[in-house]
Amino acid sequence: MKWKNETKFHITGLNQEKLLNELSKKVDLSEIERNAKNDTTFKCSYFEHKKVLKVLKNKNVNLKAVEHEGVAFRVKQLLSCYGLIAAVVVISVLYFLQSGFVLQYEVSGVDRLSAEEIVAFVKTENPSMRTIIDTETVESSLMSEFDGISFVSCIVKGQTLVINIKEKLMPDEMYGEFKPIAAKKDAKITEINLISGTLNVKVGDVVQAGDELVSPYMIDTSGNLKKVEAKAEIKAEVYNEGSVDHYETFIEVNRTGRTAVLSEITLFGLEIYNFKEEFDFKMYDVEFEETSLVKNLFLPFKMKKTVVYELAENVVESKFDEVKEEYIEKARKKALENCENCDTIKDEFYTLRHLAGVTIVNYCIVTEEVISV
Amino acid sequence: MFNFLNEIKENLKNPKGFELGNFNIINISGYLLYVEGHLGLVTLSKELISFKVKKAVVVVEGKDMILSELSDNTIKICGQIKKVEQI
Numbered sequence: 001m002k003w004k005n006e007t008k009f010h011i012t013g014l015n016q017e018k019l020l021n022e023l024s025k026k027v028d029l030s031e032i033e034r035n036a037k038n039d040t041t042f043k044c045s046y047f048e049h050k051k052v053l054k055v056l057k058n059k060n061v062n063l064k065a066v067e068h069e070g071v072a073f074r075v076k077q078l079l080s081c082y083g084l085i086a087a088v089v090v091i092s093v094l095y096f097l098q099s100g101f102v103l104q105y106e107v108s109g110v111d112r113l114s115a116e117e118i119v120a121f122v123k124t125e126n127p128s129m130r131t132i133i134d135t136e137t138v139e140s141s142l143m144s145e146f147d148g149i150s151f152v153s154c155i156v157k158g159q160t161l162v163i164n165i166k167e168k169l170m171p172d173e174m175y176g177e178f179k180p181i182a183a184k185k186d187a188k189i190t191e192i193n194l195i196s197g198t199l200n201v202k203v204g205d206v207v208q209a210g211d212e213l214v215s216p217y218m219i220d221t222s223g224n225l226k227k228v229e230a231k232a233e234i235k236a237e238v239y240n241e242g243s244v245d246h247y248e249t250f251i252e253v254n255r256t257g258r259t260a261v262l263s264e265i266t267l268f269g270l271e272i273y274n275f276k277e278e279f280d281f282k283m284y285d286v287e288f289e290e291t292s293l294v295k296n297l298f299l300p301f302k303m304k305k306t307v308v309y310e311l312a313e314n315v316v317e318s319k320f321d322e323v324k325e326e327y328i329e330k331a332r333k334k335a336l337e338n339c340e341n342c343d344t345i346k347d348e349f350y351t352l353r354h355l356a357g358v359t360i361v362n363y364c365i366v367t368e369e370v371i372s373v
Numbered sequence: 374m375f376n377f378l379n380e381i382k383e384n385l386k387n388p389k390g391f392e393l394g395n396f397n398i399i400n401i402s403g404y405l406l407y408v409e410g411h412l413g414l415v416t417l418s419k420e421l422i423s424f425k426v427k428k429a430v431v432v433v434e435g436k437d438m439i440l441s442e443l444s445d446n447t448i449k450i451c452g453q454i455k456k457v458e459q460i
Binding site: 016017020021024025028029030031032033034040042 | 413414415416417418419439440441442443444445
């Protein structure tokens with residue numbers, strides 16, 4: 001873009017020298033160039049081009065082109081873009097209108113109260129026009145609506161309503177989620193240390209997993225129910241059991257050692273070669289193995305190997321007395337698996353139950369644990 | 374106001390008392406011709422530009438000439454100037 005404000009005229013016609021002499025008396029001309037006998041171009045200042053046009057209008061010349069250039073012309077061109085001007089005006093009006101509204105709410109200082117609830121209440125109870133909104137009314141309405149507020153101050157900052165809240169201080173036991181304490185295991189209660197809440201059990205009670213031990217409320221001297229956080233440490237004897245069955249006669253399946261191998265080579269999943277050993281096993285077990293024969297991916301030859309193992313059934317007879325200790329230990333290990341985070345092992349014992357051909361070993365480990373969750 | 378051409382005229386000797394105030398022409402390196410005191414353009418083309426001065430016509434011959442400026446009193450000719458003749 002050229003900065004100099006100029007207008008270029010292109011004229012055709014007769015006796016142009018006379019015309020140029022007349023023009024030069026009113027306007028300074030520049031870059032006058034005769035392109036052909038009756039064809040001339042010249043320039044003048046953009047601010048004086050109307051004078052030139054006025055002279056040319058009364059003369060017998062043909063005005064072929066008028067070209068403007070320079071900053072002033074560009075500015076004038078922009079100003080004459082009515083669509084653009086209309087858009088700027090509309091946007092300005094919309095911006096002015098929306099600047100009168102509170103668009104954002106900022107709540108600070110809330111811990112127990114919900115900021116979303118406060119914002120929703122302020123939105124419904126108060127106008128959103130910035131000029132109409134009365135911060136004192138907002139403060140008083142919040143104080144009356146929410147019991148947990150000790151102090152509140154509001155200011156309108158730009159298009160944001162800033163609500164600063166100080167919550168009421170409450171006793172420690174009144175904080176929390178107000179959920180009851182439940183037993184995490186089946187147990188017999190041995191010790192209770194209640195901190196807050198209402199106790200539903202006593203020492204010696206047998207409870208099941210999930211039973212409510214402490215409720216999250218208290219009843220004051222006036223008989224009013226008040227929500228508090230349930231806090232207690234409840235210890236109990238937990239019976240952790242593990243059980244193993246012993247059969248005097250059972251069938252054991254083992255591999256005999258005889259095998260048969262079936263191999264096949266494939267390319268892109270299609271079988272191109274196979275080799276099969278014949279076998280006549282009545283019972284068998286099968287294992288598969290697939291390996292690539294080449295490393296490159298252009299020809300992915302693969303070998304699939306199937307190994308068939310012959311199986312045989314054996315009837316095994318076992319007397320419980322001979323393997324008693326081994327089975328008791330197995331049952332104990334199972335019982336120990338249930339003793340997660342146990343504090344103290346108080347006692348352990350086992351019981352044997354003899355049925356027809358079966359002996360059930362039941363091992364029990366008694367632990368003392370905190371069962372309140 | 375200081376005028377360079379008037380200073381030259383005052384310093385040059387003019388024993389015959391010619392009239393020196395009619396027009397001035399300065400040829401700069403044969404590519405730019407500055408004219409003061411013209412009375413109107415007579416001919417305009419790329420090879421020939423002529424204009425009137427008091428009691429005469431000045432003819433400028435050259436190549437690819439344009440009038441880089443034309444005002445009521447002055448002319449600036451730009452191009453390859455071959456000859457300036459007063460007739």
